[in-house]
Amino acid sequence: xxxxxxxxxxxxxxxxxxxxxxxxxxxxxxxxxxxxxxxxxxxxxxxxxxxxxxxxxxxxxxxxxxxxxxxxxxxxxxxxxxxxxxxxxxxxxxxxxxxxxxxxxxxxxxxxxxxxxxxxxxxxxxxxxxxxxxxxxxxxxxxxxxxxxxxxxxxxxx
Amino acid sequence: xxxxxxxxxxxxxxxxxxxxxxxxxxxxxxxxxxxxxxxxxxxxxxxxxxxxxxxxxxxxxxxxxxxxxxxxxxxxxxxxxxxxxxxxxxxxxxxxxxxxxxxxxxxxxxxxxxxxxxxxxxxxxxxxxxx
Numbered sequence: 001x002x003x004x005x006x007x008x009x010x011x012x013x014x015x016x017x018x019x020x021x022x023x024x025x026x027x028x029x030x031x032x033x034x035x036x037x038x039x040x041x042x043x044x045x046x047x048x049x050x051x052x053x054x055x056x057x058x059x060x061x062x063x064x065x066x067x068x069x070x071x072x073x074x075x076x077x078x079x080x081x082x083x084x085x086x087x088x089x090x091x092x093x094x095x096x097x098x099x100x101x102x103x104x105x106x107x108x109x110x111x112x113x114x115x116x117x118x119x120x121x122x123x124x125x126x127x128x129x130x131x132x133x134x135x136x137x138x139x140x141x142x143x144x145x146x147x148x149x150x151x152x153x154x155x156x157x158x
Numbered sequence: 159x160x161x162x163x164x165x166x167x168x169x170x171x172x173x174x175x176x177x178x179x180x181x182x183x184x185x186x187x188x189x190x191x192x193x194x195x196x197x198x199x200x201x202x203x204x205x206x207x208x209x210x211x212x213x214x215x216x217x218x219x220x221x222x223x224x225x226x227x228x229x230x231x232x233x234x235x236x237x238x239x240x241x242x243x244x245x246x247x248x249x250x251x252x253x254x255x256x257x258x259x260x261x262x263x264x265x266x267x268x269x270x271x272x273x274x275x276x277x278x279x280x281x282x283x284x285x286x287x288x289x
Contacts, residue, residue, distance in 0.1 A: 022215070029237060030207050033189075037192070047204075053208065
């Protein structure tokens with residue numbers, strides 16, 4: 001129950017990272033100390049109010065103004081998406097270059113007598129293709145951008 | 159109707175009350191909240207973490223209190239113990255002096271009001287006797 005409570009609060013806290021960590025730590029201590037004094041989790045929750053109420057009190061007392069928070073989230077989202085686009089472009093360019101090389105290779109690549117199977121073996125070696133890395137990075141950045149956008153929407157709903 | 163005004167009084171004095179509690183001995187969040195509720199829940203309002211924590215954070219940021227984390231004996235976690243800083247001690251004693259002057263001044267206004275009411279009722283009785 002208290003884990004669920006903590007998660008619900010964490011989801012709604014709009015605080016600078018350090019402050020947010022502190023609030024969540026103190027919330028944990030509130031439950032632990034109460035248990036030590038024979039209070040049940042339900043009693044603590046009755047005092048704290050709903051996770052929405054507790055988080056709102058913290059945001060109101062300690063948070064940066066909602067407008068600033070929204071603006072920052074939006075900016076971060078845009079930045080992440082731009083980086084995603086750049087990485088995707090780089091990945092595609094890399095694939096395209098590989099493709100060009102592959103097309104050209106049969107005519108050029110007979111150097112040293114390399115035949116078909118050797119070439120396929122090389123290009124199929126995992127972890128070597130930078131395009132895969134670029135795609136992965138792009139996916140991570142896209143996820144980060146989406147997270148910021150979702151946070152914006154959640155903030156605005158309140 | 160009065161609720162709104164009473165709220166303002168409470169808001170102004172809660173910081174000083176917290177400093178008083180912490181000044182007596184090193185203490186932690188849960189103890190502060192239980193002590194507040196034991197002594198003054200019906201007057202100060204029921205103290206909750208959501209009200210008290212932000213004040214503690216602000217007092218700490220202002221350098222009036224400091225905290226240290228110590229392992230809690232009963233559970234595996236840690237407890238945050240608050241203590242007054244030197245600056246906090248000075249501020250508290252200045253606040254205490256001001257509070258005395260302040261309440262005396264406010265009480266003076268209230269006393270005037272009571273005097274007026276008493277004078278009116280005396281005058282009223284005198285009028286009745288004459289009639």
